[in-house]
Amino acid sequence: MYGIGILKGLGVTLKHFVETYVDDFRWLGKRYYNEEAYAVRQGPKATGIFTVQYPEEKLIIPENFRYLPFILYEEKDDGSIEDRCTSCGICPKICPPQCIWIVRSNDPETGRPIPAPTEFFIDIDICMSCGLCAEYCPFDAIKMDHVFEIASYERMEHHILNKEQLSKPVSYYSSIQPKNFRREEEARVAKEAAKAAKKKEREAKKAAS
Ligand code: SF4
Ligand code: SF4
Incomplete structure (x- = not known):
């Protein structure tokens, strides 16, 4: 039937709209400028429509975020x-x-x-x-x-x-970037070990000849 998609879309908007007030009620006016509530809002359990109150509140930056x-x-x-x-x-x-x-x-x-x-x-x-x-x-x-x-x-x-x-x-x-740093350090250590092993092998061959 025509219009079902529109009604579904409006339903989603309405759900978020209502959830905003439910969530406000749940936090009793402490939904903003509150670290615990902010962590929930930025996480997968966030409900309703909200705004990050920048600059007082700032989005948590993911490790692979890149600017300059x-x-x-x-x-x-x-x-x-x-x-x-x-x-x-x-x-x-x-x-x-x-x-x-x-x-x-x-x-x-x-x-x-x-x-x-x-x-x-x-x-x-x-x-x-x-x-x-x-x-x-x-x-x-x-x-x-x-x-x-x-x-x-x-x-x-x-x-x-x-x-x-x-x-x-x-x-x-x-x-x-703790994960990237760890990965690179492990790769560096492995590379150094391989280099040292090759050097040792070369020296052993030289001594044997
Ligand atoms: S300096 Fe050049 S290569 Fe590096 S991020 Fe900026 S545009 Fe890209
Ligand atoms: S060592 Fe790295 S940072 Fe330095 S010039 Fe080469 S690519 Fe650029």
């Missing part, structure tokens, strides 16, 4: 830091809108290039958050950040991020 890239550095036991980036040049090449610029470091004595960046810039007005730079980096040196509240009136200073503004420790990365 940042670059990683390792914190060493002696207090020093070491960039993971080797300035290999892959991410500027792969970036579709070409918004990454890198200046490779040179050895002050020999003048020869060394695997580290002196400068690293990303124009965040051009970045389209595709995540390809993070996907292709062979050194896990660039990752996608969760920070999204970065609006400003000034373009040059705040929207072209330099190496200092882009750099964050590996511990920060592990805090925002």
Whole structure:
């Protein structure tokens, strides 16, 4: 019969509408600005129609959320830091809108290039958050950040991020993407073990010949 689909659709809307008031009643006016109620509203048990009261309330960001890239550095036991980036040049090449610029470091004595960046810039007005730079980096040196509240009136200073503004420790990365971090660390350990085993095998062959 004609119109059944429309009636079903209206029924769904009406159900959500009524559930909104039922849920309001259940929380006795504490449905908003309340962490427990907010967790329910954002979870699978949410009922009714509601609004997230941003900025007081913020959606819980999933691990694989991506906004802008940042670059990683390792914190060493002696207090020093070491960039993971080797300035290999892959991410500027792969970036579709070409918004990454890198200046490779040179050895002050020999003048020869060394695997580290002196400068690293990303124009965040051009970045389209595709995540390809993070996907292709062979050194896990660039990752996608969760920070999204970065609006400003000034373009040059705040929207072209330099190496200092882009750099964050590996511990920060592990805090925002714990599963990805664990997976990558396991892969790294396995790769190192395979490399060490091959080296041992080569040395044993050499000693035997
Ligand atoms: S996220 Fe995409 S657009 Fe942004 S810097 Fe990386 S590759 Fe370029
Ligand atoms: S791909 Fe990785 S290592 Fe290579 S320049 Fe980009 S961030 Fe650095």
